[in-house]
Amino acid sequence: MSTQKRRERDKEKMRRRILDAAKQLFVKDGFDNVSLRRIASAIEYSPAAIYRYFKNKREILSVLRDEGFELYLQRQAERMREIPDPLERLKESGKGYIRFAMTNPGYFRLMFCTDCEQVDLEGKWAESSMRSYTHFRSNVEECLALGSFGDIDADTVVFSLWSGVHGLAHLINTGQVAALSGGLDLDPLLDRILWFCMRPGDKEHEK
Amino acid sequence: MSTQKRRERDKEKMRRRILDAAKQLFVKDGFDNVSLRRIASAIEYSPAAIYRYFKNKREILSVLRDEGFELYLQRQAERMREIPDPLERLKESGKGYIRFAMTNPGYFRLMFCTDCEQVDLEGKWAESSMRSYTHFRSNVEECLALGSFGDIDADTVVFSLWSGVHGLAHLINTGQVAALSGGLDLDPLLDRILWFCMRPGDKEHEK
C-alpha cells in the first residue's frame, strides 16, 4: 500500500543527505579535491552505499549544478521583478552574477566553470542553465527594442555582455584580478566596468 | 672542466624531454587526466625518475605555463608590430586571444584557466602572464590617449575588455557558446562581438 511511497520518500531523504554533504565539501574544497570516501564518512555510510543512489560521482555534481541554477534563477528573478527599466535590470542582473561569483566562489565554479563533458551525463548540457540564458536573452531583446545599444543584432549583444560578465567573474574567481589590480577598491570598479560594458552604442552602423 | 657544463646540458635535455611529453599529454587530456606514470612511460623512464628533475607534478605545469605565455606573447608581439593604429591593434590582439583559445583549447586552459593556487609554487602568480597583461594595458592606454573610449579611467577599460575577451574564450572553450548559439556561423559573430566590446564610448560622462 503506502509502504512503497514511504520507501520512495526514504530514498529521496538519503539522496538529500548525500547531496547536502557533497555540496558542502565540493563548495569548500572543489570537486576534484573531494573523495567519495569523505562524502561517505560525512554521512556515516560506506563509500559503496552512495552507488545505490547515484551512478557515479559526476552525477552528484550534475544534480547539484542543476539545483544551484534553480536557486540562482529564482533569487535573480525576484530581484529583477522590482526593476522595470530593462537596461537598469540588465545591469543589475550582471551585478547579481558577479556578486554570486564572489560570495559563493566554490558554487560558482561548480555551476559556471565546469566544462560540459564533466557534468554532461546524457549528452544534454543541463537545461536549467539554458533557462537562465533564455531569461537573460529576453532582457537584452527588450533593451534592443528600446534602442539602448543602437542598431545591432541580438546575438552580438547577448554574447558580448555574457562574455564580459562571465569573464570578469572568472578572472575574479581565479584570483587574477586581485593579483593585478593591486589593492584597488574592487566594488566601485565593478560598477564602472558594468557601466562601460553596457554603454550606449552608435545609432548608425559605421562603414 | 667542461664535464660539469656537459652534465648541466644533459640535465636540461632531460627536463626538455619530460616537458615535451607532459605538454603533449596535458594539452590532449587535461592536467588532471594525465598521470606521472603516463608521462614516465612516454619517455621510457620510471615514474620516480621525474622527481630528480621536478619537485612535483605541479611544477611541470608551472614551467609549461610560463613557456606558453612566452611563446604566446612573442607571436602576439610580432603580429601587433604590423598594426600602427592602437584601436585596430587592440581588436586584433583580442582576436589573437580568441584564436589561440580555439586552436589550442588544451593549452589555453593550461595557461589562462588554472587557478593561481594550482600553479603557484612560491606565492607569486607567474610573471610571464604579468608581462602579457602589461602589454595589453599599455595598448589600452594608447587608445585612451587618442580618446577612443571617451573620458574614462584605464582600469575600467582594461578589466572590461580583458573580461570580455577572456570570458568569450572561456565560454567557447567550455562548449557553452556552441551549446547555445545553435549552429550559428561563429567566425563573423566573433568579429561583431569584438567590434561591440570596443565600440566608442560617450565623449561626455553622464550624470
Place this chain on the structure above:
DNA sequence: TTCACTTTGTAAACACTGTTTACCTTTTGT
C-alpha cells in the same frame, strides 16, 4: 508463519593516482 524476492548496506578487491623510500649502479673529482 513461511517462503521467495527485492532492497539496502558493507568489506574487500581492482586498477588506478602522486609521492617517498631504500637501494643499486654509474659517473665524478681528487
Place this chain on the structure above:
DNA sequence: ACAAAAGGTAAACAGTGTTTACAAAGTGAA
C-alpha cells in the same frame, strides 16, 4: 684507487573512483 655525488629504479604508502560478492533486513503473497 677511492669516497662522494648523481641518476635511475622497484617497491611501498596512502590515497582515488568504482565493482564485486555477500550478508542482513524488509516486503508481499501463499
